Amino acid sequence: MNASRENPPTASHREAIRALYDAYFETLDDGRLEEWPEFFADECRYRIITRENYEAAQGLCIMQADSKGMLTDRVRAILKTQVYAPRYYRRFYSGLRVLGGTGKEWEVRQNVLIVQTLIDKPSEILGCGVGRDRVVSNASGELKFVDRTLVFDTEMIRNSLIYPA
Amino acid sequence: MNRIAKTWPAAGVSEIPYWVYTDPEVYAAELERIWYGDHWIYAGLEAELPQVGSYRTTTLGERQVIVVRSAPDQISVLENRCRHRGVRICQLRSGKLDGITCPYHQWSYALDGALQGVPFRRGIKGKGGMARDFSPSDYGLLRLKVEVVNGVIWASFSDKTPPFRDYLGEKLWSSYERIVDGRRLRIVGYSRQSIPANWKLVIENIRDPYHGALLHVFLPTFGLFRPDQASELRMDETGRHGSLMSLPARDSGGGHEDVTRDLAVDASLQLADKRLIEAVKELKGVETLGSCSVFPSVIVLQQINALQVRHIVPKGPGGCELIWTHFGFEKDDEEMRRRRIRHGNLFGPAGLVSVDDSEVFAMAQRGYETAEDGGATVVRMGTGGRENRDEGHMATESAIRGLYQYYREVMGL
């Protein structure tokens, strides 16, 4: 989609988009993983992709889904099948910019920092990146992600990336 | 080479002493005897170097090298260190070069490592400079022995390393060639993890069919793997290389419910989007998983339609990096491209399957680091060592014993 800069977001658009991101990160930080897929449209794309692969236009992602169903499969695996040392993540987003859109669809960009805390370890930076997203207003007027692409500066991951961002 | 002042337990390779995973002296000897010795180390894929001058930097053992296409049909692997004052020359991970020039004093080397230019070698207006008998050919970048085999670049610090196919051995050649079969490759992407665990844990893991269905709950839960399915675990004659193949679960007889009843899985879980693991056959044979582990540095692996090399880089006794290169074939259609990306979800630092491994390696290393003197791990499942009397089933640790039979020989332990 070519976001038209002739339809810049109004203050109320911006407020709604900020509320979406606040709720999104709060849901994840609180560990309510089952609610995470609900932020997405049925047909959506989700990626955490390293800058290396993104800039070389190579497709491999760290985490990827191309449907809401695949997001729920990821949640199921995190909660039921994967084996990992227990930890918390806390996500900090900043520099939220709404770049333009059609009134119903918006391009949004933001920085993201993920801090991880393993038991008895100091909190550490797991990674950071820039989100390059598209959100859409659905029939009920709710904002949903149709594309969330987090381009990760952190190419060498400290062992594992368990939870989404 | 100095003898290492350590004594292996009397039980032989049925016990692996903890110090193998933690002792700095042992680690230093591993670098010397294994990584820089008569072994082939994974240095990349030809498909990563499309043009003359294309290069990537990578680490073999702990030494960084430049892997460069120095002529249309020649790959050079050169130590990334200027012969003048020891500066690491190339700072980027990849790019394209006309020549290799050190930033400090501009000593410049041809793409094959030959020293071409020493600024003011003849002095300035006759004053200073190098001695007349200075010979540039004595100061080229260190060149490693190189062999490219079915599109995979192998390098060795030793001139005495035998040709790759002899090194791998005929027994395992088919497991290698099955995945890198000579078709032109295409890079799907990279992922990188630093794992707080000894590098050998990665190698043992791919030769450990016992853990497959027990640790990787995702696999039996969603029907990708069962402990009773037909499998083949083989080693080369030395025990150092290994291959593991699995046939598809539904072809192996027995209902899905039967086997998973014994395992701690919720057999009622179904994938919402089956495209996550749906595979099409593209290689020889019907195996859903095939691996060729080439000691010490790499595992070449196919699982569903994810084709990958996992490159191991040791970082001291307590750490290593795992660099995954996912690849496909040049002729992949759009659907296959998408499929490989979806299947990529099973691997790497967020891998639905591989996270279990790297997390467990870290847990193992924490166990070793606080272990008492004289402690050891126990590998007594199944029968045999490198002669392996256990092909065909998963309840065996014979390939780990076989690996350590070789390890003890090469390390003098």
Place this chain on the structure above:
Amino acid sequence: MREPHAMLSTADTEREMTESEWIRVASVTELREAGGLLGRSIRGIPLAIYEVSGVCFATLDRCTHGEGRLSDGYLEGFLIECPIHQGLFDVRTGEAARPPCVEPVRTFSVRREGEDLLVSLDSLEQAEASVT
């Protein structure tokens, strides 16, 4: 391969004098005292002047590979070695004779008039034009 810019015969000299202008760049003695290799800047253009077995040549005083000054280099026979990376050019034609030099270096017509060495104004002007 370009034709060498050799010394002109006396018969050609008078014709040349009327067809183009020549600028004095150095004396033969200066060049010889400098060991047959001299750097001079004329109208802002750096020139390297050479003498090999009694014949004079001139090139731009800048290696085509990097920033090396050829007049700081090493002349052996007709080959000038750039001091930075030891690439070679043939001073007669400007052609690169050894890597890392690949692109030829610009040459200039030189003639001798008594004790003076002159460079052709035309070839200087061509060089100026290509720089701007």
